[in-house]
Amino acid sequence: MSRPKYRPSSRKIEVAYRNERFMESADARTLRIAAEYLEPQVRLRRAGVQNTVVFFGSARVIPRAEARGRLRLLLAAKKSRNASPTQQALRDARMALQMSQYYEEARELARLITEWSLGLKNGSHFLVVCSGGGPGIMEAANRGASEAGGVTIGFNIKLPMEQSPNPYITPELNFMFRYFFMRKLWFAQPSRAVIVFPGGFGTMDEMWEFLTLIQTHKMGHRCTLLLYGSKYWKKVLNFDWLAEAGTVSREEMKLIRFVNTPQEAFGVVKEKLTRLLHLPGSPRYPFI
Numbered sequence: 001m002s003r004p005k006y007r008p009s010s011r012k013i014e015v016a017y018r019n020e021r022f023m024e025s026a027d028a029r030t031l032r033i034a035a036e037y038l039e040p041q042v043r044l045r046r047a048g049v050q051n052t053v054v055f056f057g058s059a060r061v062i063p064r065a066e067a068r069g070r071l072r073l074l075l076a077a078k079k080s081r082n083a084s085p086t087q088q089a090l091r092d093a094r095m096a097l098q099m100s101q102y103y104e105e106a107r108e109l110a111r112l113i114t115e116w117s118l119g120l121k122n123g124s125h126f127l128v129v130c131s132g133g134g135p136g137i138m139e140a141a142n143r144g145a146s147e148a149g150g151v152t153i154g155f156n157i158k159l160p161m162e163q164s165p166n167p168y169i170t171p172e173l174n175f176m177f178r179y180f181f182m183r184k185l186w187f188a189q190p191s192r193a194v195i196v197f198p199g200g201f202g203t204m205d206e207m208w209e210f211l212t213l214i215q216t217h218k219m220g221h222r223c224t225l226l227l228y229g230s231k232y233w234k235k236v237l238n239f240d241w242l243a244e245a246g247t248v249s250r251e252e253m254k255l256i257r258f259v260n261t262p263q264e265a266f267g268v269v270k271e272k273l274t275r276l277l278h279l280p281g282s283p284r285y286p287f288i
Contacts, residue, residue: 133154
């Protein structure tokens with residue numbers, strides 16, 4: 001009996017890890033998760049990143065100049081006979097201008113922290129400003145650090161809206177995540193301080209995550225958490241009622257510290273990290 005004649009397939013056969021259809025499947029989820037741990041680990045290690053100061057805050061807060069420009073256009077249109085903005089549009093524009101102070105203050109605070117870090121002479125990657133990599137407060141943080149001459153990290157994530165990398169992230173420290181929990185892990189691992197600016201659901205999710213990790217001693221290292229803008233946060237959340245109701249102890253409430261100016265926040269960060277990192281001449285922190 002003759003053997004069938006071998007005919008090579010014209011279809012290119014890829015190894016499994018290059019099979020895009022498989023890698024995007026539910027069966028390969030474990031591989032994707034592992035990649036989102038290992039790839040940032042390798043890149044951060046190669047870059048020599050040692051400690052981070054993490055900025056959280058709304059992606060919807062815009063720079064002051066942009067906010068003023070939008071309001072000016074609406075007010076000009078109101079005087080014109082051709083168009084008349086609604087009262088809601090004017091209220092939104094005025095609120096955007098009011099909230100823009102937080103963009104400028106995040107930018108200034110990131111600049112102060114970065115200038116201080118560079119002045120320590122421990123290298124440009126010793127203490128790095130880190131954000132979620134998107135617009136708003138995230139952009140402001142990366143922008144301030146960049147303007148101070150430092151490197152700065154962006155941990156971006158694929159979302160249906162708002163989230164695309166801002167132009168101020170150091171290119172080799174620009175990351176993209178698929179999974180929120182792996183992104184949060186990399187926010188936490190090298191963090192030494194977290195500054196939470198006004199924000200919405202996402203910002204509060206990140207804030208509660210960090211507070212819980214610190215409360216339960218799951219960080220593996222000490223980390224300072226600041227809430228920036230007491231007027232905003234005390235209006236959004238009744239922290240005192242948590243303690244009064246007994247759902248959070250009075251001692252645990254000390255994990256939360258409010259700050260209201262870039263200078264005040266910088267003073268706290270500088271004081272805490274000077275002791276925490278045994279400056280000057282602190283040894284490298286093994287965050288992995």
